[in-house]
Amino acid sequence: MESITVDLGARSYPIHIGPGILDEIGKILRALIGLEKILVITDGNVRDLYAGRVLELLKVAGFDAHLAAIPPGEPSKTLKEAERLYYIALDYGLDRNSAVIALGGGVVGDLAGFVAATYMRGIRYVQVPTSLLAQVDSSVGGKVAVNLESAKNIVGAFHQPVAVIIDPLTLKTLPDREFREGLAEVIKYGIIWDGDFFNWLEENVMTLRQGGESLIYAIKKSCAIKASVVTLDERDEGTRMILNYGHTVGHALESLVGYGVLLHGEAVAAGMIIEAGIALEIGLLERQDYERIERILRRVVPVEIPGCVETGGLIEAMACDKKNKGGRLAFALPEKLGRAGVYYDVPEREILYKILDHFLKKSTVP
Incomplete structure (x- = not known):
């Protein structure tokens, strides 16, 4: 132990x-x-x-x-x-x-x-x-x-x-679908906090289902990162908010399609790809890092969204997120592999519609 x-x-x-x-x-x-x-x-x-x-x-x-x-x-x-x-x-x-x-x-x-x-x-x-x-x-x-x-x-x-x-x-x-959704949160730690861990996951993530020392290492590393962040900011007032990467979109997806239709990790994986797309669009993230994020998440977790989801409805659902301030949507966005920040000024109509439409394969950009 x-x-x-x-x-x-x-x-x-x-x-x-x-x-x-x-x-x-x-x-x-x-x-x-x-x-x-x-x-x-x-x-x-x-x-x-x-x-x-x-x-x-x-x-x-x-x-x-x-x-x-x-x-x-x-x-x-x-x-x-x-x-x-x-x-x-x-x-x-x-x-x-x-x-x-x-x-x-x-x-x-x-x-x-x-x-x-x-x-x-x-x-x-x-x-x-x-x-x-x-x-x-x-x-x-x-x-x-x-x-x-x-x-x-x-x-x-x-x-x-x-x-x-x-x-x-x-x-x-644990059923395979539920194991895979958990891997989304493991990958998240590499994206927001530890680029070396992300590199390791690119090589090893598909072997974790076999158990053994690699799985134990991934669990220990994830818990150590979470413990470090919580120690810095117990009540989610600053640094800890980066743990919500993927969750502004992910939580909105879960509530919009009905709880249980998408597993939490599946919704968050989709949210991480979408929010990485936002970071790319506003110049925070390099394209090669975006592509690595999208590639590993699509390898590991099903990120297909029910066809009933519309861009406008998803943005409306995001308005209920508890991180929002003064009516502004809050996003934890990757700045590079191993670092993230919290942003409140993403232009809704210019950026969100474009990125969400691209992911959902819709055409509602105003």
């Missing part, structure tokens, strides 16, 4: 990474939270794969542990589902000393973390991510949220976990 620290003073926590460490969860949690009551929140898919094992390990370690499952997929990330989980927590007798375990992918992590952040004004929680996307991105950093129909992650909080426990062996049961 190796550990990375998210250094936030009193809110600091470890990210433990290692094959097979799921079997050590009882020992790890006894050292972190003591023998308190625990609610394990998972989804219907992960419940059948890992929840019984985790529950048994916790009970053997002496915990009073209970299980709650949500339907799989993005449509479960709602206030209604959060309310149902509040009642389950209350019925099980969770108090302010209790803890929540988020066992699953990004949807489970976001929803369980939101419940932990708001139940009794905040209780402790632990992230145990079982998807690649959650292991390299959403489990780290303390962003927890639910969706509204018209806007993703618009109701939420910053609530740091007490630990993140990553067992790469859980990825062996």
Whole structure:
């Protein structure tokens, strides 16, 4: 097992990474939270794969542990589902000393973390991510949220976990489509923060599905980058906003076509290509870097968008993005491989229509 620290003073926590460490969860949690009551929140898919094992390990370690499952997929990330989980927590007798375990992918992590952040004004929680996307991105950093129909992650909080426990062996049961969407977030780190990592991914990304040391390295590297950025800017007020590269367009796509039609990583991959196109168009990014970004993303992740998406509707959906300021759309844009910045002054009609029309194969440029 190796550990990375998210250094936030009193809110600091470890990210433990290692094959097979799921079997050590009882020992790890006894050292972190003591023998308190625990609610394990998972989804219907992960419940059948890992929840019984985790529950048994916790009970053997002496915990009073209970299980709650949500339907799989993005449509479960709602206030209604959060309310149902509040009642389950209350019925099980969770108090302010209790803890929540988020066992699953990004949807489970976001929803369980939101419940932990708001139940009794905040209780402790632990992230145990079982998807690649959650292991390299959403489990780290303390962003927890639910969706509204018209806007993703618009109701939420910053609530740091007490630990993140990553067992790469859980990825062996992950469907290939979900593994590929996670690779989009891995690639993102190379684009915005570490050009050498991007170079390595160009050579190795297609081998990661085989597991082994290359996959563990990619997970560790992604978590280390995310931890560094969060340490610099916990509350998304400056540097951390570059982690949203691809997400202004990606989140708008998800809400526009309906949650679950596109996986999050698929929408973000499309968003990264589109936003790299914006950076190219306004002179931030060299063409050769744009072409490398587009090439690796199209190799790894399906980025085809449903034909129902129209440029004007997509721009309208982007207006709900939480990064926007004063009515101006916010974009995290690559400046070169390994560096990105946040921009608010992209000309909507001149640039956005042109780039979005090109990607969507429409002809609506005003």
